[in-house]
Every structure is written in structure tokens, then in C-alpha cells.
Amino acid sequence: MPAPEPRPALEALRAQVSRLEGQGRRRRGALPFGVPEIDGRLPDGGLALGALHEVAGGGHDALNAAASGLFSAGIAARTRGKVLWIATRQDLYAPALQQVGLSARRTIYVAASSDVDVLACFEEALRHQGLGAVVAEVARLSMTASRRLQLAAETSGALGIAIRRWRRQTDAADFGQPTASVTRWRVSVLPSVPLPVPGVGRSRWLLELIRARAGECADFEVEACDAKGRLVPCRLALPAALADRPAQEAAGDRRARA
């Protein structure tokens, strides 16, 4: 690709826009998913560090946050350093997080008593330099609160993930309200990959990128996080695709035996 010719007017405009956005901030880099289809859609080539990201579950997962929790755990597993997980409901099962690569040794849980506490701890943790990722489960996230969180993340370069989890299905409408988060995802479960034998195949997610600052929305169909927290895009020619993924093959094998 030839180098783009310099356009001073455009550069000046870009500088002005970024000033207006209130960001003299350095580029902190990004955490790529390792899936070209997804990374290509994100402006930073991955989840921007020093930013707040929102994840919600679709359907019943909005209440249970199992898929969105696992998706977030997979992202956190691919960072370095300690991970802080802030929640009011203490129902995460640590062995499952270990199965997507997030070791219990790295994960510190904060049992907050209210959403206010969650947000306060979230902001405090995002300001801290040295955490790999901060995950918080919140129901409501106002523009003001998310703006504060986003600014806190910018100061430290931390990766913040807000899992939106509601108590009632009707509260999930709150997800339509605008927030200052950089990306917004919705994870819904899809029927798993059919196996040639009885048993549950590898689970699949519909990953909707609902909002990306300076990016576009997109939908992806992926297989759930593997043992290192990586996502694998779905390919429909299954048996052939499985052949080059021995871990997957072994898992299928195990289930078949089970």
C-alpha cells in the first residue's frame, strides 16, 4: 500500500476533533482478540486499553450473565497481572474461569454490597496502574458514572469491563441508554456445534458489537473461549476445521466418551 499523501487540513481537523473529545491521551494500545474478522472492525485493532467496555448478555443471559461473564473472563485471561472482579452477587464459579485460562491465583474478588459500592470500587481500581483488567457487574450505568469510569481508565491504561447484569428482564431496557464506554457488546448463546455422537458440542456465541467509538457495528458468530481465553470464529465445514485444533478434538472425544 503506498504511503498516504500528507493532508495538512485533514490532520488539523483530526487534531481538533481529538481535542474536542477531551483526549490529549496517549494511545495505550489494544488487546487483540486474535480473530482478524473482529480485530479488523475495531478501530484500535482490538479492545482498547485504558478504556471502558460494556458487555451484556442477550435473552436470559441478561439475568444470569453466564455467557457474558465467560466472555469477559476470556478477555481478562489474555491480559497480564492481577484481575479484579467486582460484583454484588457472588455466584461466579472459579473452576470455570480457570477453564478459560483465568487462574484463581490472579483473580481477586470484591463483594460489594450495592451498585454504588461497585461503581466506587470500579473507579478506584481503574485508577490503579498495575491491574491486568477490572471486571465489574453492574445493573445501571449512567452517562455520568460511565464517563467517570472512562476517565479513570484513561489515567491508568487499565482495561475496564462492565458486565451489565439485571435483576429483572425488564430492566435490560436500560442497555439502550447511551454511555461513555468505548465499545459495547452483546453475547447471546447459539445452539452448539452438532456432534456426530450424542453429547454437547462446543458452544457458540453470537457476538454483537453494538457500539464502537470511531467504528462500526458488526455481528460475529464465534465458538466460546478456549482454555486460553481465545475466541475461534465459526466455520461451518466442521470436521475438516476440527482437524487442526487438537484441543478441540480431544474435548469432543471426551464428551463422546462421557
Add this chain to the structure above:
Amino acid sequence: MLSVDLAARRLGLRPGTPVAKAQALHPDLLIMDADPDGDRAGLERLALWFQHRIAPIVAPDPPDGIVLDTTGADHLHGGEAVMLENMVTRLKESGITARAAIADTWGAAHALARYGRGRITIVPPGEMAAVIADLPIEALRLPADIIDGLHGLGVSRIGPLAGMPRAPLALRFGPDVARRLDQAFGRQAEAIVPVRLQAPVQVSRNFAEPISAAETIARYITKLVPPLCAGLEEREQGVRRLDLLLHRVDSRTEAVRVATAMPVRDVRRLTRLLCDRIETIDPGFGIERMVLTASLAEPILHRQGVSALIEEEEADVSDLIDTLANRVGMQALYRFAPVESDVPERAVCRVPALAPEEAREWPDHWPRPTRLLPRPEPIQTMAVLPDHPPVFFIWRGIRRRIRCADGPERVFGEWWKGDAELTTVRDYFRVEDTSGETFWVYRTGDGEHGETGSQGWFLHGLFE
């Protein structure tokens, strides 16, 4: 030899025997170098222990004794005899052979504990003179040359010595003899200078004009913390607990306490922890005195830094932990650690956030659900016994048809936890409904035998 134990004494060895001679007599003798400094430190520690347990006025009485003023303390321990018995027994359990005596004076008690007859001696008030008159003069805490001199005069018991005219004694041996006699008989007072615990590091500030604004309080906190940290640095300690007392003009006191997970001596961190709590202070009509005390301090252990060759040093998060713990409570911050149990809810335990990391992990032969319900919820199902997964189930009013399933994974009861679990069994299935949601359900019992469980179905967790 400076000192021998009971076994050696039975062999005929005495303090003062040359080591070479003792070794010649008993070739496999265990000989250790004398450590007077260590002995003194040990005695000091033992004295502190007595101060905690028995009475407040305690002093080491080198080289081998401890003196206590138990006046007014004995009834707390069941009387003098019981107290002494307990003390001696407790020391014996720790491997220390001890003798104890109670008398009106330090000198007399010292003499009786070392030269008295029994393991325990209690002299009733007023009868002391008669009891110690019989003891040898070595019991008087006099220098060895004076003892030798007195032996030369033919004096070997305290009674005759006490009856001798003072002036010639003083002329020949100096004032010590008369002083020790007077101290033993209670004619001259002898104070016990008690051992003291190290006072906590404390700084304070008085205000001529009472303060109340939050910014002013914050400013003075930033002024108090550096001298506190300097005081801690002298002792090579860091704080685990910090108390800030604010004395108000209406003579009430506001208190702020912050705790840290590890010893801290960082001015900025401590200032921050205290300033975070200013909003909880009610200044009333003003604060006239601020006192900052390191109420719990511990030595700071320095850790060796990781060289940058292979391992990358992990960022320190203990300051964040402290900040959060002071907001939500230390017990609300935790990590999960594996427990060796197949029962899912028992396989995890909470450990403190900064507990040492353990090497073990959970086995991952079987997939585990992301969310585990706090307690299994009963579901209505239809399933073919003994080992088929349900065809459908109803949970929280929603009926779900099952498309495919994995299992069963059999979990046996842990008979060592209770007799009821001797035969119990749970069969876990991972089931996926038609919408793709995956659940973790189990049946209590093996599906064949009644004694293994009620054969009821429960939902225990949710997968992705």
C-alpha cells in the same frame, strides 16, 4: 561450665567444673556455648509473658530469675498457692524447670526460690525473718568475694550474719552486706522496675483555633503522617492499623481507624487512606487536638526484586487492596483457592486477597459452569432411569426442551464428613436446551437404589 541441667547434675557435674574434666568423665556429653545475651533476651521475653498473664509489675532478675509484684493480682488467679502452682506447671510444660516463692520482700523471695526447700514456697506476712534466717548466705545476692570472706569468718547462715554488729562488717566488706540484709528483711525498700512494652509510635497536634473544614483536616493529616512514618522508620516497622483520634471542643472524640493488609510505611498511601475517611468525621463545633497512633505495627519484610531476565515483576496491588478494604471491609476482598473435593460447592474456599498463592489448581477433566447457584434449585423433569439425562425440565416457571446432554458425572458423598453421606451419590449432567443455553443439573441418587438419594432433580449451575 556455667550451667548444667538436671541430668548432668545427677551425673555429678556442677557449674564450675572444667569442661575437659567433664568430657573425660562422660565422653558423650552435650556441651553448648554459653550465650549470656541470648539468655538475657529470653528472660526479658519470659518477663513480658508474665506481665501479660499474671501481674503488671514484672522485672527480669538476671541471670536466672524473674521477680513479680503480685500484690492484688493473686486473687485473680485463684489465690497465691494456685497461682504459683499454675506458673510452675505452665513453665514446666514449656520445658523450663522453675521454683517459685512468695515473700514480703524481693530479697527474701529471691533467696527462698533458690535455696528454699520445696518447689513452691509461700511465706505468710510477718514470718519471713524466721524462715530466711536458716538459709545460706549465698542467698543474699552478694558478690562472690564477700561470700568467701564471710565464710572465712565462719559465717554460713543468714541468721547469725544478721545478728553480727554492723560497723565492723561495713568496715571490712563495704556497705553491700548491710544493704542486702536490710532489703531481705524488709527494712529497706527495693523498687521493681517493670519491663515495659514498647510504646506505639504516636504523633499529635494541638490547635489554638479549633478546626472543622474537611480541607483543613486533610491538611493536618498530611502534616501528621510524615513524622509518624519517620518514627516507624527508626524501628524498621510499618503499620497494619492506624488510629486517628480527633478530640472535639465538646470533649467528645471522633475516631478513624484504617487497616492495611501488609505493613506500610508509605507517606502517600497512609495519607490517602486517612483522607478517604474524612467524610465519616463529624467535627461538631471544631477539633482541638488530633492524635495519630500506629496502634499495630509490624516489621517490614523486604522482598528480593525479580531480575528482569525471565520473570516479569508483577505490579504491587496491595495499596489498592487496602483502599478497597477500607471501603467494603477486608473480608469482602478474597480469592478462591482449590479444595480437594469432588462436591462442587466444597471445591472452592475463600482465602484473603493477598494470601500466598498456592500451586494447586482444579482438575479440568469436566467442564464446570460459569455461575453456580448459591444452593441447588429443584426442577421438574422427565428422565429415563437410571442414567439418562432429562428430556425436558421446568425451572423458574420456564419449560426447556433438551436438545443434547453430556453425562452423567458421578459425585460420591464424602463419608468422612458425616454418616449421612456414606452412600449418597449425585449424577451431574450438562444439558443444552433448544435455544442453546446450557445448564448443569443433577439427580440425587444413582437412579436405582433408594439409599443413594431421593432421585430428585436439581439445577446447580449455568454454563455460557
